[in-house]
Amino acid sequence: AQSVTQPDIHITVSEGASLELRCNYSYGATPYLFWYVQSPGQGLQLLLKYFSGDTLVQGIKGFEAEFKRSQSSFNLRKPSVHWSDAAEYFCAVQAGNQFYFGTGTSLTVIP
């Protein structure tokens, strides 16, 4: 069965520090993977996606993610976090017509 695990419920980082959010997936075939961001009271916005090809994908707002098939992971990274990055982040895998989401990681940025 398809599933997505985000092991970190909440992460706090200082502004300017680097960030890595973890995502592990379970899916039998080649996965289509996504990272979404949700600001308070808002819907989900796509940060980046992986379908095939280069395993390091670039997204909006300076985010990137690396697909590692051997580890079934798709971790999200940012070299220098800004206060405006405080939000909830969701990893998702697409299987056929359906999307499966992780439980989310809440990011707090301290000055």
Next chain:
Amino acid sequence: NAGVTQTPKFQVLKTGQSMTLQCAQDMNHNSMYWYRQDPGMGLRLIYYSASEGTTDKGEVPNGYNVSRLNKREFSLRLESAAPSQTSVYFCASTLPGSTEAFFGQGTRLTVV
């Protein structure tokens, strides 16, 4: 180009009342989805519609019904609301094939 529009944005219901959440997209997408978001549980799929005229159950369909009125609109109905249905509901849509899902702004529903 509005994307995915959900109405209402907020709603309070009494237990046993019924209501319909509306969703419309103007991107000519084939597939549409209804999710609920609860703390610590991420987004869980209630129902989806792969194309006009078809609907399928997702992970948590009990207590809900849906209608794919046309290609643009996909409504979610609660026939007899229960406190367990207090949640934030998101509608989403996609094009055929593997691509991103576009989300509405959500409906925050409270059942008292």
